[in-house]
Amino acid sequence: MIKRANLLLDKLLRNITNWVIRDKYKIVGFLFLTVLVVGLSFLPYLNLLFTKKLVVFVIFALLFAVFRLGWRVSLYFSIILFVLAFAFTLVGLIPLSQVLGDYIYGFLVLIAIEYFIVM
Numbered sequence: 001m002i003k004r005a006n007l008l009l010d011k012l013l014r015n016i017t018n019w020v021i022r023d024k025y026k027i028v029g030f031l032f033l034t035v036l037v038v039g040l041s042f043l044p045y046l047n048l049l050f051t052k053k054l055v056v057f058v059i060f061a062l063l064f065a066v067f068r069l070g071w072r073v074s075l076y077f078s079i080i081l082f083v084l085a086f087a088f089t090l091v092g093l094i095p096l097s098q099v100l101g102d103y104i105y106g107f108l109v110l111i112a113i114e115y116f117i118v119m
Contacts (some may be wrong), residue, residue, distance in 0.1 A: 023067070030066045034059050053099055057106050064110070071114045078107045 020027065041050035050058075066067050066073055085100035 026066055030062060033062050033066070037062070053102065057103055058105070061106070061110060071111045073116070074107055074111045078104050078111070081107070 037050070040046050041052070043057045060077075063069070079102050080105050085097040085104065088095055088097040089099065089100075
């Protein structure tokens with residue numbers, strides 16, 4: 001049993017290493033764009049446009065754009081966010097569920113743009 005788990009972990013580590021080597025420029029580009037967006041949110045007068053909620057949304061949108069994830073992955077991510085928002089609503093964290101609802105709306109708009117215009 002332990003030997004099988006070690007083989008699975010070795011295979012997983014090899015796959016992750018191959019992915020990092022293959023997409024190293026995408027990873028560096030994504031990190032650069034993330035630092036750029038976060039840096040813009042701290043500049044005077046631009047921090048009025050780039051609120052924390054918008055920065056998080058832009059970073060997630062950059063993640064989907066840089067790594068070229070399909071609209072289905074974005075839709076699944078939106079569904080997961082919807083379930084989290086529903087759970088937060090049941091617990092009583094209404095402001096957090098409203099923020100997640102804003103993110104869901106933004107992702108659904110991006111999905112519609114990608115599906116109808118790009119396809």
